[in-house]
Amino acid sequence: MAVYVALFVLIAGGAGVLTATADSPEIGFENPDFEVSTGDPVEVGGEEYVVAEITEVEEGGGGGHGGGGGGTSIVGTLERNVTVEQSEAWANESTVQVGDREWRVETEGNDSNSFTLVEVLDRQAILEDDPQADNETVERDDGEYVVVTEDGESTLVPAEEYFPAPEERSYAAGDSLEYGGNTVTVDEVTADQAVLVWETTETESIEVTQHATVTIGETDFVAHFPDASTMQLSSDMEEYESQVAQIDQFQQYNSGLTRVLVLAFLSSLLLLGAAFIPSRY
Known part of the structure; x- marks a missing residue:
């Protein structure tokens, strides 16, 4: 029985080490179409917007890829002046x-x-x-x-x-x-x-949030804020979806290791408890 207990402890330890040391992948663009800060222009198909502001806002709850729960989130605002006939x-x-x-x-x-x-x-x-x-x-x-x-x-x-x-x-x-x-x-x-x-x-405004899809002209971009003063816009949707798939796969992998850790630990406790039960024979 001691061998089985040691085996389960070894499995739990391995799962714990893998869970603790694994680095979670994050969204990031190596070659975005635009990397801009407040005051910079964004021109697509003859339509020019200006980054009016990039700010951190308080939020009640959070989540999502590459983000945490609660705290703050980053929001950018694109603006342009349009002529309207009245x-x-x-x-x-x-x-x-x-x-x-x-x-x-x-x-x-x-x-x-x-x-x-x-x-x-x-x-x-x-x-x-x-x-x-x-x-x-x-x-x-x-x-x-x-x-x-x-x-x-x-x-x-x-x-x-x-x-x-x-x-x-x-x-x-x-x-x-x-x-x-x-x-x-x-x-x-x-x-x-x-x-x-x-x-x-x-003034026409577009609010941009982390990893939201933004349409400028006839082109769709996904937005990413690497920090609280920089906004990246990428039209490479395949790259973004690939990164999202990698994050989902990592989370499933990490969740599986966590279940292995818990089950191995509980099994070890059960075996140890069984060792102290007096035999009837």
Whole structure:
């Protein structure tokens, strides 16, 4: 029985040594397509991104190939500016804000390719700014009037004479104007509306995590962070998948050795325990 105990101890010791000394393979690229840091450009197929930042972030739990559980993970951000076309339709008889004033939109029939902005007068503000005029107009049988008092004598002034004529601005398809902080172009005019278009610049961002697949242009890359300030991008998916397979194989091998270690140790204990059981014969 002592021979069997020694054999199991020897097996357990060998499995333990192999488990403790085996080096786990890790993901790594010898010749990545890009090896960049914060501020470096990444250009693929005419599309250029810039590495906006590479940071370490806290995470509640972890895992995966070449990583640990919990602690921190590394995240990179790629950014680029893209031009986006915007559009807006102004319906006939609607009111729009252009500059610091309001305007009424008036299209000019089915066959017209132009429209007119007619200033919407703030009649109440005009009356309040005139110390000689009442703050409200009055209605008479023959129309609307403004009461104006001069030298103690009140006079009814027709509203169309008192208020200034509203400013008008006409635009045709292809004309430009300032609107909402942008230079916009009249794209189309119909009997029902005028359509304006303009271009704005927006920032497009891509978040990159450890060993994630990132598509830039029409090319897929796998990302790897060898340290907290460097990002590698490789389009060699076969190399990456081969390394993942090696890591999986190592983990299976290591798991098998661990089971051998545990079983050999338990078997040794059982044999030792059996040696102290008194014989009935």
